[in-house]
Amino acid sequence: MRTKSPILPNTDDKPRYVNNMFARIAPTYDLMNRLMTFGQDQGWRRELLAFCNLPPHGKLLDVGTGTGDIAYEAMRRYPGVQAYGADFTYEMMAAGVGKLPGRVLPFAQGDTFHLPYPDDTFDAVVSGFLVRNVVDREAAFREQARVTKPGGRVVCLETTPPSNTPLGPFFRFYFFTVVPMLGGIVSGDAQAYSYLPNSTVDFPEPETLQRMMEGAGLQHVFYAERMLGSVAIHVGTKTAIGTIATTTT
Numbered sequence: 001m002r003t004k005s006p007i008l009p010n011t012d013d014k015p016r017y018v019n020n021m022f023a024r025i026a027p028t029y030d031l032m033n034r035l036m037t038f039g040q041d042q043g044w045r046r047e048l049l050a051f052c053n054l055p056p057h058g059k060l061l062d063v064g065t066g067t068g069d070i071a072y073e074a075m076r077r078y079p080g081v082q083a084y085g086a087d088f089t090y091e092m093m094a095a096g097v098g099k100l101p102g103r104v105l106p107f108a109q110g111d112t113f114h115l116p117y118p119d120d121t122f123d124a125v126v127s128g129f130l131v132r133n134v135v136d137r138e139a140a141f142r143e144q145a146r147v148t149k150p151g152g153r154v155v156c157l158e159t160t161p162p163s164n165t166p167l168g169p170f171f172r173f174y175f176f177t178v179v180p181m182l183g184g185i186v187s188g189d190a191q192a193y194s195y196l197p198n199s200t201v202d203f204p205e206p207e208t209l210q211r212m213m214e215g216a217g218l219q220h221v222f223y224a225e226r227m228l229g230s231v232a233i234h235v236g237t238k239t240a241i242g243t244i245a246t247t248t249t
């Protein structure tokens with residue numbers, strides 16, 4: 001059984017803590033992603049999009065979009081697709097405005113439990129490194145499924161606990177020592193990049209996250225591990241109208 005890190009906020013404080021943290025690091029967020037993943041995060045996002053099975057003129061929602069990396073990549077790779085981005089940190093979305101010349105990404109501010117879209121709106125709903133930051137993960141998946149069209153997919157990209165990987169000791173040293181130091185140099189906020197490895201250790205294993213997606217009503221859920229098991233892409237399908245329970249407050 002894993003012990004919760006003292007660095008992580010408690011359940012009640014987590015939304016405020018995460019919002020403030022991302023507001024602080026927004027100006028250097030993209031640069032740090034490239035540096036600490038050695039550029040691999042771009043390939044993971046492209047693979048996530050391939051799992052979406054988007055139709056030629058489909059609609060995609062990127063939840064926890066941040067600066068819009070996944071949504072913008074969707075518009076680059078699939079010119080007929082209309083992408084949307086939702087996030088509860090204004091500063092992150094502001095940092096992403098205008099990243100793709102000639103295309104406008106509609107941003108919406110809101111949290112993952114109350115997305116500002118009608119039922120059955122999107123052909124795919126995706127997230128990248130979002131789910132670690134929410135308190136009720138199954139409820140977050142239910143809300144993502146609510147706005148997904150029947151037959152559409154919910155696709156999630158996350159890191160996995162380093163103890164599960166063949167190179168666990170290396171990843172643990174890298175994430176707990178090198179990443180906070182690098183984050184301190186690049187963003188001036190080593191504390192934010194101490195949250196990252198601790199939230200990874202505290203995150204469910206891929207099999208558990210698969211069961212959470214199934215518990216949210218998604219079907220045919222599977223996952224693919226990458227980077228020697230340190231990253232996983234989970235895919236679930238909304239198969240029929242009425243199979244997804246509505247999130248309650």
